[in-house]
Amino acid sequence: QVQLQESGPGLVKPSDTLSLTCAVSGASIRSGNYYWAWIRHLPGKGLEWLGFIYHSGITHFNRPLKSRISIAVDTSLNQFSLKMTSVTVADAAVYYCARVRCTGSCSTIDLWGQGSLVTVSS
């Protein structure tokens, strides 16, 4: 059974960099035709796709956030990570890592982590 688990600080100071890691267990991050994604749920708002990465390192980002976000993959540790720079209180959210299936397009999110609550405060 494939599982995803986010980890990282729950509290980040304004203007600092948010860093989260997603550990993949039960399967190799290189197996299958999947992108590995970061998605956040802003309080009182909907979900927001941040970006995703293929095991080869190819990345795609949500255009408005592209200048602040980087996603990396470590196939030896079977995990991928998110960094978001210059955070503000508007970035406070539950951050999910997820697996995106590529069949025809890469758009079906068939597996989610449990989510990691990130608070932005000094």
Add this chain to the structure above:
Amino acid sequence: QSALTQPRSVSGSLGQSVTISCTGTSSDVGAYHFVSWYQQYPGKAPSLIIYEVTERPSGVPDRFSGSKSGSTASLTISGLQADDAAEYFCCSYGGSYSLVFGGGTKVTVL
């Protein structure tokens, strides 16, 4: 890309049907047959219930069905049950390896 538009809430009685709309544009929902729906309970991760507009993953009851007309996709829950009370999100492929979500719809079972 702007978020897809969903009603904030819908409600229905036990056994009835409810339909949730998800309106996008000709660049996302209207352009691709890649709309998915997710169910989320409070404090839990979302779960896939519909993909590629009409397809159900194994284990999802056939009370859940999806459709699309033009730039609006819809999720219908038939025979409403108490545990269908949750938040539902739509998601569309937006081209160029991008995804766009809706704002979410809270379903209340009366």
